[in-house]
Amino acid sequence: MLSIQNVVKTYGPKLRAVDGVSLELKPGVVGLIGHNGAGKTTLMQMIATLNKPSSGQILLDGQDIAKKPELMRRRLGYLPQDFGVYPHLTALEFLQYFAALKGVRDPVRIRRLLELVNLHEHGSRLAASFSGGMRQRLGIAQALLNDPDVLIVDEPTAGLDPEERLRFRHLLSEIGFSKLVIVSTHIVSDIENMAQFLAIMRQGRLVAFETPEAILQQAQGQVWTAELELGAYEALRGQVQVLHAQRQGRLISVRMAHEHPPCDGAQVAEPSLEEALMSQRYALQQHRQLGLAA
Numbered sequence: 001m002l003s004i005q006n007v008v009k010t011y012g013p014k015l016r017a018v019d020g021v022s023l024e025l026k027p028g029v030v031g032l033i034g035h036n037g038a039g040k041t042t043l044m045q046m047i048a049t050l051n052k053p054s055s056g057q058i059l060l061d062g063q064d065i066a067k068k069p070e071l072m073r074r075r076l077g078y079l080p081q082d083f084g085v086y087p088h089l090t091a092l093e094f095l096q097y098f099a100a101l102k103g104v105r106d107p108v109r110i111r112r113l114l115e116l117v118n119l120h121e122h123g124s125r126l127a128a129s130f131s132g133g134m135r136q137r138l139g140i141a142q143a144l145l146n147d148p149d150v151l152i153v154d155e156p157t158a159g160l161d162p163e164e165r166l167r168f169r170h171l172l173s174e175i176g177f178s179k180l181v182i183v184s185t186h187i188v189s190d191i192e193n194m195a196q197f198l199a200i201m202r203q204g205r206l207v208a209f210e211t212p213e214a215i216l217q218q219a220q221g222q223v224w225t226a227e228l229e230l231g232a233y234e235a236l237r238g239q240v241q242v243l244h245a246q247r248q249g250r251l252i253s254v255r256m257a258h259e260h261p262p263c264d265g266a267q268v269a270e271p272s273l274e275e276a277l278m279s280q281r282y283a284l285q286q287h288r289q290l291g292l293a294a
Contacts, residue, residue, distance in 0.1 A: 001026050001180060002047070002150065007056035009042050009204075017042040019204035020056070027149075029176035031191035032184040033277070034201035040184040041081070043201070044152050047182070048078050060150075072150070077143030081154040083135060085127035091138055092123035098142045113141040117171065133164025140171060151175060154184045169194055188274040200277065208280070212273055219276035224258060224266040227251040236263055241282035243275050257282045 002025040009018040018039045032040050045051040047058060049069035058065050065072040085094060095110045104110075114120040117137035122130070127138055136156060143151055153172065157165045173194035175181055183191050191198070192212055200208040208215070223243065228236065233245065233252045241257040255269060256262050257279035271279060 001061060003057075003059040003062075004043075004047070005057045005059065007043070007046065007053045007058060009039075009046060009051065010054045016204050018046070018053075021201075021204075021206045022056075023199060023206065023209060025180055025182070027176070027178060027180050028196040029173060029181045029183060029191070029194050031195035031198045032182055032201065033186065033188065033191070033198055035186055037203075038201040039204040040201055041154060042204075044154055044182065044184055047072075047150070048076060048152055049073060074146070075149040077146065077148035077151040079136075079139045079143045079151075079153040079156060081158065083139040085130070085135060085138065087126070087128040089127055090124050091119055091127045091130070094127045094138065095141055095145065099145050102146045104145050109145070109147075113144055116144070117141045118167070131164070133160045133168065136160065136164070136168060137171070140168075140175075144175070149179055151179055151181045152184075153181070155187075156183060156185070157187065157190050165190070188277060192273040200280075202281075215276050215280065216271060216273060219271040219279045221268055222257055222259060222279040223269045223271040223275050224256045224262055225269045226254050226256070226263055226266045228254055228263070232263070241278060243278055 004021055004023040004025070007018055007021045008016065010016050021043060032044070034040050042051065046053055049065055049072050052066045060072050060075070063071050086097070089097065091114065092110070095113065099105070099110055111120065114123050117140055119134065119137055119141065122134065127135065130138065140153070143153070156172070157168055160168060169190060172181055172183060176194065176196075183195065185191060195212060197209060197211055198215060199206060227248070229251060233254060240262045243255040243257055245252055245254045255275065256266070257275065
């Protein structure tokens with residue numbers, strides 16, 4: 001459906017915001033993961049035709065969207081990270097306005113979308129009075145107005161409370177039953193229970209494209225737990241990747257990433273997805289350091 005082929009985006013002579021990314025994406029939820037500055041937003045802007053690749057191609061059903069951006073725009077829903085509302089429009093008026101911009105003339109669809117995002121009882125309220133979670137749900141409704149085949153959401157749960165975050169994740173998961181949903185985030189828990197694939201970016205490059213199950217499998221035997229005295233913990237933490245540390249009485253309970261048992265008494269642990277990704281990153285750093293040392 002969506003083919004990203006060796007895409008590069010450069011700014012000036014030195015900065016490669018996206019560096020040779022290739023992906024083949026089909027309907028479902030794809031989590032785009034990386035720290036701030038990893039290139040996630042730049043890649044999504046190119047998919048959304050807000051920016052053009054410096055080289056490479058992005059194809060939608062075989063058509064180059066840089067040459068024919070209208071092909072993507074007709075089939076795209078986009079919720080940017082900074083989603084604003086007009087202060088004097090109600091939620092219903094806000095959707096009616098965006099529907100007119102997108103050429104959608106079905107008032108029944110607007111009502112159904114308000115119901116889908118659980119805002120049908122708040123349609124007459126000013127959108128500016130909404131909580132962060134309600135605004136995000138309104139943002140999803142506007143992104144779905146044209147019944148898109150591709151939905152892109154950038155950091156969708158930033159600033160939401162736990163209940164709103166859970167509701168939002170469930171909504172995106174259901175949309176992914178029939179559409180391609182690309183969710184950009186650096187919060188792993190946002191996508192671990194809804195993404196079929198994770199695309200992991202670092203410094204503009206795609207370093208992995210795996211199922212969550214495959215990433216967890218790769219981390220087996222890499223995460224350890226131990227209970228250490230303070231002195232032992234301080235001596236060890238510079239030699240391993242500490243994932244979590246918590247004082248429990250006189251001892252410190254530690255979870256660590258390491259290829260081998262990091263200390264006496266360490267027990268292998270079942271990794272969470274976030275720990276698996278941190279373990280993967282730590283192992284990559286260690287291999288690079290060994291390569292440089294060699």
